[in-house]
Amino acid sequence: MQTAGAAGLLAVALSVPAMAAEKPSFDCGKVQAGSIEELVCQDAGLTKLDQQLAEVYAQAADKAKNEQPPMLKAMQRGWVKGRNECWKSEDKRACVELSYQTRIAELQAQYRLVEMIGPIFYACNGNPANEVVVSYFKTEPATLIAERGNQTSLMYVQPSGSGAKYQGRNESLWEHHGEAKIVWGYEAPEMTCVVKPQ
Template sequence: MSFGTVSQTGLLLALVAAATLSGCGQQTLDNSQEVAAALATGGGSSSPQATERELPTFDCNALGERASSIEMLICQEPELAKLDQQLAEVYAKAGDKAINEQPPLLKAEQRGWIKGRNECWKNEDKLQCTKDSYQRRIVELQARYHLVASSGPVFFACDGNPANELVTTFFETEPATMIAERGDRSILMFSVPSGSGAKYQGGDYSFWEHQGEARVTWGYGAEEMLCKPTTQDDK
């Protein structure tokens, strides 16, 4: 038996012994078998990332009986755990910018978002629903608190009336987003597919820019407006 074979065998025995002492039951035994397979195929010298798991920002072991099925799913799915980590980073940056926010909306909105995320248990595809919820919340915070590059503001006059003004700012999020302001309302919209031009939608609000003008629907049942860009000289 060569020295390399002895080394690999010794390493395998050490890993299996450590796994047995950890008390993690069948799951740990399965992990040990995966390590054995890696060694058998020459993977024993691979980087430690191969056996590491992504973990969310909350303690999965402390959830207990109060855990929702979606929280359990986040603990089980590395992709969701990674999104949870990313959201925590973005939320912290938003918190730095919202320190003087009046009224203080960020924390209340986050609590509401968590409740909404956990409602994904009702969805047929719970994984995709939860993933979409995280991604939308991340880009929402990035746009609202200007955490990414942006262009604008761009001013529009709608239906030929300079007083009927729409102000837009576009953000380099993924997917792309924009914030449209009109009167006392500020609406976040997400980029959606369109045959031509650039189209954004947020609930009952939409903005479709094409050939130098924009068609805008501002709320449920509202008639479409035709809006054209203006400059400060036009005012």
């Protein structure tokens, strides 16, 4: 029995230097047992995502210095609360991983931290005044920001048999061969939109 215990202690001792090198952006010594933060501390993949988010957040904060009203910190606090709700999920790790990936992509798109295609102007339902302006971002997962009037929607790429399909909170865009099917708002009718010549 002692041999198994000694082997276990040796395994822990050998893994400590590796763990020390990879730390999340918060103090693992202060997290609650069983919390989502503890899961992040114990998982190398999630730790890496936390580090990546910390870097992207710092870049976004630099760009948001003169933002009025200042939204970034409040949004980040809200995101942390949302991530911590993953304890309710059946697959906690998958929930946390997706939470990090979408937040990183969101910040990269909102603060223009990655390569972008656009803006592309779409005229919808045959009316040039019914315009949706779209910027595509090379995030992981891929994102776009669509603007219509004074409203903005961040959308994430979805699996699609053909073309590129993006989904936001109440908006969607499915682009195929230069034509886009756009739904703007909860249960709104689908619009057929084509790229406007510039």
